[in-house]
Each structure stands twice: as structure tokens, then as C-alpha cells.
Amino acid sequence: MGTVSPPVDYTLYLVTDRGLAAGRSFEDIVREGVEGGVTLVQLREKDLAVRDFVACAVALRNLLGEYRVPLIVNDRVDVALACGAAGVHLGQDDMDCASARRIVGRGRIVGVSVSCVEEAVKAEAQGADYLGVSPVFSTPTKTDTPPAVGLEGLRAIRMAVRLPLVAIGGIKAENAADVIRAGADGLAVVSAIMACPEPRVAARTLKAAIAEARARVRTARIG
Ligand SMILES: Cc1ncc(COP(=O)(O)OP(=O)(O)O)c(N)n1
Ligand SMILES: Cc1ncsc1CCOP(=O)(O)O
């Protein structure tokens, strides 16, 4: 398993999509999300030239540095290294986890998207730091995905691996408790914060839902 210091808080993971900014400043949305309780941010850019991707990543890393919130870069190991990000997130069609680990070493986070037990077990064996269980629910934000794994699929992956699990896909405050109960350590969201007119409130609401669900899980374990 990869080791990262200091420990990463996966509780509320904001994955960016500037297409959802709707005329607002992308940086302001991220800032408000962080002020509302986002604990980790992933820069997800699909259309930027690599030079612009790096520039954007450096700017975001500087912004997040004010709050001591780590930055993860989606898809690109080179961009993650170039901007001094805390880590990189890789899907099943991106660079494989073992190769990425060889490049970034032990001091950076490598996250891997998984949608079944087999992928989860493999990513754990290859040294991933966390898994993005993806998608838990189908979502208009990303449609080129495997079928949604649902709460049952998430539970099965929880039983199979020890790594922190971040649930992504269709996560909202309304289903946050179910997802935490099914075994997620954290929730990753795009539209629930990026498309919300009040990102600070959205983050706060999600954070409260997670805290309450965790407290209930703890109580149920004791009782
Ligand atoms: C936390 C997290 N989990 C899953 C994904 C999806 O990654 P991937 O399958 O590579 O798809 P793209 O995001 O690259 O379109 C993610 N980005 N973050
Ligand atoms: C990036 C990504 N990977 C799997 S689903 C998804 C999008 C999640 O978006 P939303 O939180 O708006 O459902």
C-alpha cells in the first residue's frame, strides 16, 4: 500500500468541472466549497492544452495551499508532478497504477477508479492509496462509465479491500447517509457543489450529512 504523510482526509472530495461554473469564477466556486468544508480537491480538465492545464493546476494548488487542502490532478501524472500536486487520480483507461507509482514515488497519492471487486483488488495490490468507486449512481455529469455499481456494489468492494473508498457518481446530500452506511470513507462530488448557486452552503450541507451518517454508523456498531 502507498504511504502518504500527512494523512489525507477523504471526507468531502470536490472534483472540478469548469463547464458547470455558468459564468461564475471557477476559482471562487472552489474557494467557497473549501470554506464550506471540502477536504480534498481534484482538478479535472478534459479540454485544456497541457501548458494551460499545468498553469491552472499551479494556480489552484496556490489557492488550496491557503487552506491546507491537498490538490489531486485527474488523468495526468506529468501535470501532477509539474504543479507539485499532492497526487494523481487514474481511471481504468489512464496510466496503470503500478507505473504511476514508479514515477511519483511513495510521497504522492495515487487514486484509482474501480467499478468492481476485481479492479479494486488489483489496484490495491498495485499500490493505490485510495479507490474511487465509480459510478455509484448513474449521473449526467459523466456518461461514458461502466454501469452504476449501486450500494450493493459498493458494499462488495468494501468487503474486498482495506483501502479508503471514495464514492462518486450521483452523490447528493440526500443519499450521502446511504453511501456512508454502505462503506464509503468519503464522498466525491462534481455537480452537487460545482453547479450549486451556493457552493459554500452545498459543501456545508454535505459535510453535515456525512458527519451525521458516520455518527450513526459508530452508534450502531457499539449498540
Ligand atoms: C475520485 C474519482 N473517482 C473516479 C473518477 C473517474 O476517473 P476516470 O474513470 O478516469 O474518469 P475521468 O474522471 O477521467 O473522466 C474520478 N475522476 N475521481
Ligand atoms: C468524474 C466522475 N467519475 C465517475 S462519475 C463522475 C462524475 C460525478 O459527477 P456528479 O457528482 O455530478 O454526479
Ligand SMILES: [Mg+2]
Ligand atoms: Mg481519467
